Amino acid sequence: MFKLPETPKVAVDCIVEYHRKLVVIERLYPPLGYAWPGGFIDVGETAEEAVIREVGEEINLKVNVVDLIGVYSDPKRDPRGHVISLTYIAEYVAGTPKPKDDAKKVHLYTLTEAMKLDMVIDHGQMLMNALDHAKFNRRRI
């Protein structure tokens, strides 16, 4: 039986629009600070399933995944170890945002407000890359 080698860990992060605002969390655990909701992908689920599960667990929203906006794989990006983030944009389906699980607080920011935040790791860069993405801009947040 082939034994799979050790690789970096893999997580998802997700930029969610909720009534023309972006949903930003304050993380409960290190790295502390402003972040997009997300978390580690479980063995046995797709990346899109992980987005839907994590957004539900963390900010109480049901979402549809719209598109992949980037892969963030710098070994030094996450102080906890080598974690690759697959970053998606998603659209709101149902629910009211409230902090659960790893989120201490949930904030709703306009795009202009979100762009001024000092976010954890490369989460500010994720928003910049989302702005390059046609399906994000077409929504005109």
Place this chain on the structure above:
Amino acid sequence: MFKLPETPKVAVDCIVEYHRKLVVIERLYPPLGYAWPGGFIDVGETAEEAVIREVGEEINLKVNVVDLIGVYSDPKRDPRGHVISLTYIAEYVAGTPKPKDDAKKVHLYTLTEAMKLDMVIDHGQMLMNALDHAKFNRRRI
């Protein structure tokens, strides 16, 4: 110290153009068949570094990574276990294609020929997704 959880493993695959042909390998190890060159990302390297290393080790070409074309994360896609593929397109820089490491043979196919291949796992789908990608089509293989 935070212990990173178990997640799926993460690999890269890469569609490389070489003198207006696509470089397809025949895999030496299961899953056997036609595939794009690629392999597991090492802890400590970026996804783009893994592409450059794996393409060098497997088909003896030096390449530049052009762009990400997709993430393939179905838990059942790889018979060896849950492996997420980050799939890239890359452009030829130097070297002569020859099989090394995990490649039994290296083939150079036109786009039309490559589209007729029965490739391993979802590697045929990767080519279809690459065709949706502007930076791939602009090269007019």
